[in-house]
Amino acid sequence: MTDNKNIYRPIKAKLIEVIEESPLIKTFVLVPENGFKFDTGQFIELSVDSIGEAPFTPSSSPLITEQLEVTVMKTGYVTEYMHNLKPGVFMGIRGPFGRGYPVERFFGKEVLILGGGCGLAPIRSLLYALEAVKDKLEKVILCYGSKTPADCIYKPLFDRLNKTPKFEAYRSVDKADSEWNESVGVATVLLDKVKVNLKNSIAVVCGPPIMMKFGTLKLLEMGYKDSEIYLSMEKNMSCGLGKCGHCMMGEFFVCKDGPVFTYDEIKHNPDIWK
Amino acid sequence: MQYKSIKKDDWDKALEQLILSHTIIAGTGDGSGHDYELLKSSGIERIVYNKPKPATPLKSFFLPVRENVTSPAGTEKPRIIIGVPNCDIEALSILDDIYLDKDFTDTLYRERRENTLLISTDCFGTQEHCHCLSYDIKPYSERNADLAIISLDSKIIFRVLSQKGEEFISKIEGIGTLSDDSVLKAIEQEHRLTESKLNESNRDLPGYKQTGELVSGSKKEIWEKYSSHCVSCGACTTICPTCTCFLLIDKPGFEKVKQMDACQYPGFERVAGGEDALFELPHRFRNRYMCKYVWKPQKFKSLACTGCGRCIEACIGKISKNELFRELAG
Numbered sequence: 001m002t003d004n005k006n007i008y009r010p011i012k013a014k015l016i017e018v019i020e021e022s023p024l025i026k027t028f029v030l031v032p033e034n035g036f037k038f039d040t041g042q043f044i045e046l047s048v049d050s051i052g053e054a055p056f057t058p059s060s061s062p063l064i065t066e067q068l069e070v071t072v073m074k075t076g077y078v079t080e081y082m083h084n085l086k087p088g089v090f091m092g093i094r095g096p097f098g099r100g101y102p103v104e105r106f107f108g109k110e111v112l113i114l115g116g117g118c119g120l121a122p123i124r125s126l127l128y129a130l131e132a133v134k135d136k137l138e139k140v141i142l143c144y145g146s147k148t149p150a151d152c153i154y155k156p157l158f159d160r161l162n163k164t165p166k167f168e169a170y171r172s173v174d175k176a177d178s179e180w181n182e183s184v185g186v187a188t189v190l191l192d193k194v195k196v197n198l199k200n201s202i203a204v205v206c207g208p209p210i211m212m213k214f215g216t217l218k219l220l221e222m223g224y225k226d227s228e229i230y231l232s233m234e235k236n237m238s239c240g241l242g243k244c245g246h247c248m249m250g251e252f253f254v255c256k257d258g259p260v261f262t263y264d265e266i267k268h269n270p271d272i273w274k
Numbered sequence: 275m276q277y278k279s280i281k282k283d284d285w286d287k288a289l290e291q292l293i294l295s296h297t298i299i300a301g302t303g304d305g306s307g308h309d310y311e312l313l314k315s316s317g318i319e320r321i322v323y324n325k326p327k328p329a330t331p332l333k334s335f336f337l338p339v340r341e342n343v344t345s346p347a348g349t350e351k352p353r354i355i356i357g358v359p360n361c362d363i364e365a366l367s368i369l370d371d372i373y374l375d376k377d378f379t380d381t382l383y384r385e386r387r388e389n390t391l392l393i394s395t396d397c398f399g400t401q402e403h404c405h406c407l408s409y410d411i412k413p414y415s416e417r418n419a420d421l422a423i424i425s426l427d428s429k430i431i432f433r434v435l436s437q438k439g440e441e442f443i444s445k446i447e448g449i450g451t452l453s454d455d456s457v458l459k460a461i462e463q464e465h466r467l468t469e470s471k472l473n474e475s476n477r478d479l480p481g482y483k484q485t486g487e488l489v490s491g492s493k494k495e496i497w498e499k500y501s502s503h504c505v506s507c508g509a510c511t512t513i514c515p516t517c518t519c520f521l522l523i524d525k526p527g528f529e530k531v532k533q534m535d536a537c538q539y540p541g542f543e544r545v546a547g548g549e550d551a552l553f554e555l556p557h558r559f560r561n562r563y564m565c566k567y568v569w570k571p572q573k574f575k576s577l578a579c580t581g582c583g584r585c586i587e588a589c590i591g592k593i594s595k596n597e598l599f600r601e602l603a604g
Contacts, residue, residue: 007378008343008522008530050526054546076546092528209549236545238522241378244535245519245545248553248565251572256377274551 007241010047011036011094013068017087021153022146025118026083027059027071032093035065040129041100041122041232045240046070047092048085052078055097055237057259059121061128068093068170071121071153071194097240098259101126101204101230103133107203108137115217116145116187116207120153122232123206127161134166141194142169143188145211149173149180170194187211188218198223206232213273216263226264233259233272276434277452284448285430286318292354294515299335301328301357301395308453310335310355316470322357324398324464325478326413327582331515332362333369336386337534343522344529345381353386356393356423359582360415361406363394365515367418367576372518388479391442394419394435397463400471403583407472411580414465424461431457468551479596480603482577486567488602494556500598501559503591508536510585511562516570518577563595 013036017029026179028046038044040062045055054076060069068096074083087090111130115123123142130140131161142161146152152171161169170190172183183190187207203224205215212231219229234245242256250269264266266272280288292298298313301322308322309329322328326502335355366387373383394415397404406413415422420439424431431452434440435457443449452458511517512534519542523531535542535549539559545549570578586594 005381006344007380008331008532010528010530012528047524047528049528050524052524053522079546208547234545234547234549235551236543239520241380242375243372243378243380243518243520244522245565246535248537248543248569251569252563271551274549 004245008051008094008239010045010094012090012252013093015085015087015089015091016067018085024075024151024200025071025153028082028085028091030068030070030091030093031066032068036068036093036096037065038062038068038096038127039100040103042098043237043240043255043259044068044070044095044097045237046072046082047094048078048081049090051081053092053094053271054078055240055255057122057125057232059124061132062125063128063132070255071118071124073118089271097237097241098254099257101129103129103166104234106202107133107136109200110197110203110220111140112196112201112203113140113142114187114191114203114205114211114219115142116215117147117151118153118213119207119211119232120144123204124154124157126204127157127167131167133165134164137166138197140167140201141196142167143172143187143190143194144170145172145185145190145207147174149177153257161204168194186214188215191215191218191222196222202228202230204230204232209234209273214220220263226267227262229263231259231261231263231266233266235259276440277458278449279442279452279454279457280430280432280446280449282425282428282430285360285446288446288448289313289318290315295351297351297353299353299355303328308357310357313356323395323423323430325357325395326397326399326401326404327359327361327584328357329584331513331582331584332358333364333365333515333518335390336366336369336383337373337518337520340531340533341382342525342529343382343532350386350389353390354393355390358392358415358419359397360394360412361404361580361582362515363392363415363419364406364411364577364580365548365582368516368570368574369518369576371574371576387452391438392419393439394422396422396424396461396465397468399468400475401583403586403594403596404472404581405476405479405583406474406581407469408479409577409579409581411577412465413468413472426460427455429457431461476596478600478603480577480599482567482571484603485579485599486571488599489560489563489567492560492602496598496602497556500593501556503593504538504559505591506538506540506555506558507590508538509588509590511536511538513581513584513588515582515584516566535538537565539599557567563598580603
């Protein structure tokens with residue numbers, strides 16, 4: 001947890017397992033010193049000693065405090081180093097930071113989740129949190145898109161969810177192979193296939209910027225209200241403390257005021273999709 | 275408002291003693307200009323009073339350009355900063371909003387704030403780009419500092435602004451209560467004169483609230499025009515008393531070095547996936563104005579521009595934000 005005496009100092013966490021999810025995505029299983037609590041949707045700054053740190057939303061259940069899972073796509077300088085790490089090393093964690101998903105506000109409702117690519121990482125944590133309170137929810141529908149079947153992460157998750165009462169999970173790929181027998185097309189095509197009760201439904205969107213934009217536009221077209229669409233915004237969250245300025249999105253520090261916002265809160269800013 | 279006075283010679287002697295137990299920073303210089311400098315006995319005569327702003331802002335004494343924030347250097351001597359104009363004093367308010375934020379207090383910043391006695395100085399006169407009054411900031415401090423200092427004839431006058439200031443000043447040998455009304459009248463006259471100069475030179479400059487409305491409602495052409503001379507050097511943000519964006523650099527042992535950064539540098543908002551919301555120069559240039567005149571005022575009560583005018587002086591592209599605002603207000 002963030003050290004109040006020194007907000008910049010990370011705690012150490014031992015890397016105990018590395019799981020290959022796809023050619024570009026790995027999940028790191030970490031055991032933080034003295035445990036770690038977070039709310040689903042909050043993020044951490046994960047560091048490789050002397051190399052750098054980057055923001056990630058844990059993909060594990062917020063109900064588990066003794067260990068933590070972080071799913072990382074190899075996409076830049078720090079994540080490339082992360083992908084070369086072997087179990088046994090220590091990583092640094094600062095956080096948890098920001099405002100996560102307001103799960104209590106979903107009680108009594110249907111939750112439609114639209115995810116793309118590595119955006120499924122925060123969503124998996126949310127799904128664990130929602131599974132724990134499924135008696136209080138109407139229904140949970142997951143629509144997930146990835147580029148190819150090989151890029152599709154957490155494969156066992158979909159089978160498990162489809163066997164869980166009140167949960168439905170659908171997948172789509174931009175480009176199918178001969179073995180793929182599910183939907184083809186960008187993630188939003190799945191929204192045409194699911195049945196939602198608009199009067200009692202909220203939507204969650206998490207994925208690459210282009211999907212966030214068109215996913216939100218599609219949900220609005222379907223009839224979701226601005227205040228019923230929850231977006232997990234991706235910016236260059238660097239300090240996590242609402243100070244360094246790198247993640248400013250209009251008047252908001254995404255790291256502190258977000259990363260989860262309703263569309264209603266941020267729609268006045270024309271630059272949110274940049 | 276309580277005033278105290280001391281003979282200039284006695285004040286200089288007091289400074290000689292204070293140097294032994296304190297780190298003293300003072301606005302120091304000669305006729306051609308002045309800046310904050312570490313005070314030595316030999317420099318006491320060169321302290322500049324009653325003059326508008328030192329060349330660089332106050333912020334770096336609380337937020338060093340580069341420092342290890344996980345292994346701080348340790349206890350520092352109590353510090354006195356003398357000769358801070360009100361534009362720099364008011365700029366500290368927004369730094370306090372950010373760094374003393376109750377959720378995440380930057381303890382290094384807090385320790386430096388608590389360890390520092392701030393002695394403001396009244397501005398008698400203006401510099402070319404001074405425009406504090408346009409943003410409702412007076413050219414003399416009545417709050418946020420501990421004392422304000424004025425040099426008048428052979429006397430040093432203090433306006434007492436805080437309990438800490440009062441305790442400090444009461445221990446200075448030779449200090450007395452100011453009972454001469456004519457001195458206060460002379461100070462007031464200087465204030466009015468400075469204010470009238472500021473009003474005159476900034477007659478057509480829009481006020482702070484209006485600047486926000488103008489920036490929000492602006493068309494992209496104005497940003498293209500003014501940013502065409504911008505080389506993204508970051509001088510405007512570096513010299514600004516309220517700009518405090520920074521980078522965290524990782525060092526062995528999970529140590530972090532905090533280094534000042536600037537939204538005007540390319541790549542400031544670039545994320546690992548390659549998206550960069552501020553990639554285009556006119557957009558990046560506009561970002562600084564949106565931050566100062568629209569977003570920060572929405573988020574904090576304090577102003578993010580105190581009208582010091584240093585960004586205009588520092589710009590190698592000779593971009594004047596005041597010209598930009600005049601054109602916007604057109």
